[in-house]
Amino acid sequence: MKKLTITLIFFSLNAFASDHITLLIKEGLRNSFDVRSQKLNFEKNLNENSNSYAELLPTFTWSRGRTYSKSESYGDNGIANTDSRSDSMSVSANWTIWNNYSNIRNIQLADLSLDNSKLANKIAVQEYILNLLDSYLNYQLLLNDRGIQLSNVEQSQWNYDEAKAQATNGTKTKMDLVDSEIQLLNAKRSLVELKNQIVLAERRLNFVLNTKKIHKFEKIDMFKFMPYFENIFHQRFGSIVSNWKKRYRKENLAMLQAKNSLESNLTSLKQTKLNYWPQFSLSAAHEIDMSGKVNPETQENQRGNLSNSSISLNLTWQFWDWWATPRNVDNAKKDFQISRINFKQTKFQIKNEIQNIIDQYQMIKQSLKISRLTLKKASKQVEYSREMYRLGRTTLLRRQAAISNYISARNSLARRIKNEVMLKARLLAAMGETLIPEGVSLKWMNP
Numbered sequence: 001m002k003k004l005t006i007t008l009i010f011f012s013l014n015a016f017a018s019d020h021i022t023l024l025i026k027e028g029l030r031n032s033f034d035v036r037s038q039k040l041n042f043e044k045n046l047n048e049n050s051n052s053y054a055e056l057l058p059t060f061t062w063s064r065g066r067t068y069s070k071s072e073s074y075g076d077n078g079i080a081n082t083d084s085r086s087d088s089m090s091v092s093a094n095w096t097i098w099n100n101y102s103n104i105r106n107i108q109l110a111d112l113s114l115d116n117s118k119l120a121n122k123i124a125v126q127e128y129i130l131n132l133l134d135s136y137l138n139y140q141l142l143l144n145d146r147g148i149q150l151s152n153v154e155q156s157q158w159n160y161d162e163a164k165a166q167a168t169n170g171t172k173t174k175m176d177l178v179d180s181e182i183q184l185l186n187a188k189r190s191l192v193e194l195k196n197q198i199v200l201a202e203r204r205l206n207f208v209l210n211t212k213k214i215h216k217f218e219k220i221d222m223f224k225f226m227p228y229f230e231n232i233f234h235q236r237f238g239s240i241v242s243n244w245k246k247r248y249r250k251e252n253l254a255m256l257q258a259k260n261s262l263e264s265n266l267t268s269l270k271q272t273k274l275n276y277w278p279q280f281s282l283s284a285a286h287e288i289d290m291s292g293k294v295n296p297e298t299q300e301n302q303r304g305n306l307s308n309s310s311i312s313l314n315l316t317w318q319f320w321d322w323w324a325t326p327r328n329v330d331n332a333k334k335d336f337q338i339s340r341i342n343f344k345q346t347k348f349q350i351k352n353e354i355q356n357i358i359d360q361y362q363m364i365k366q367s368l369k370i371s372r373l374t375l376k377k378a379s380k381q382v383e384y385s386r387e388m389y390r391l392g393r394t395t396l397l398r399r400q401a402a403i404s405n406y407i408s409a410r411n412s413l414a415r416r417i418k419n420e421v422m423l424k425a426r427l428l429a430a431m432g433e434t435l436i437p438e439g440v441s442l443k444w445m446n447p
Helices: 017-031 033-054 102-169 174-209 230-251 253-276 324-390 396-430
Strands: 059-075 078-098 279-294 301-316
Touching: 017 033, 017 102, 017 174, 033 102, 102 174, 102 253, 102 396, 174 396, 230 253, 230 324, 230 396, 253 324, 324 396
Parallel strands: none
Antiparallel strands: 059 078, 078 279, 279 301
């Protein structure tokens, strides 16, 4: 009897898997479209924020000019022509000291907008890392499936050859041969489809990285894989589970964004209501006018200086504008109500999301224990069925069933390990913990 040899395929050991992920994240963040776009938005908001503070300071204006003139006059002595040239230069300073809280409210709005822009940066980075991590682990799962599927094709080919030999010598029927042939064809078809899925997954991963260089990724040992945030997760998990309902409003990035939007619309509403009342503005200005006139006969520059300072207090009351102000106030109220609804909706969504992640993580921990035990049993079943087949005490179908159980158990465990890693990352992100690996710096996020 031909000896049957089963090769159990394991992931190749990659001791630098976490470091590899860190390098990919570092490279990907430099090229991510969303992160780069948010960076530009943040820089715009930073400029607008600086401009809002500049409105509290005086402005200075400098101007310079030259004027040429020619005139004719008629008198008793005939026609007299006069040519002249005058130079002018002025420096003025203007300072608006008070304008009914308008500048102060603009600063408050600019501060909230800048804060939201910082939060949007962090959210873009967190979502990018989650996307990259998910794409990377999905690709690794497919590589694992390929190794197992290659072993399955090899085993199905051996079963078919064995069944064919037995059908030839009459110990097996043609029906047994057909069953083995169908199993072989199914295994080959699955391998062809899997290879295509690997190509697509690799292409997607390179798309997420968005680099000119096409990366090739080595297979890692998923059963020994430990993400770079593993220690942080275990340090935080206990306090997260016990206090997350009190903490998520102050730590979740989306909640902080919704809160800022609520405050921004409330500030805008207060400012719009001031349009019902007279507007007071106090401004101060100082101007120095240095101008000169050229004497056409002597060509000497006759210069004179003029200094002027002024303080003005203006009272403006637009008491009738065809109901424009009430409509603007009503719109501002609606904006505030919309932001309050969005805040409540975000609060409800985030609360359910965190609770679901915690419940799924608690479940996946129990499921992993069962999956590891199942794989252990399936591995023993493969070894036992091989020995029983060698002794002639079991059939090829029973042997194939044991191998199928092993393949299913191994794939199931690998996917649950991947799900556990993603749940850990999502929970940390939901509680405002950074997913940026140590050593990866984004200085523009914290100016």
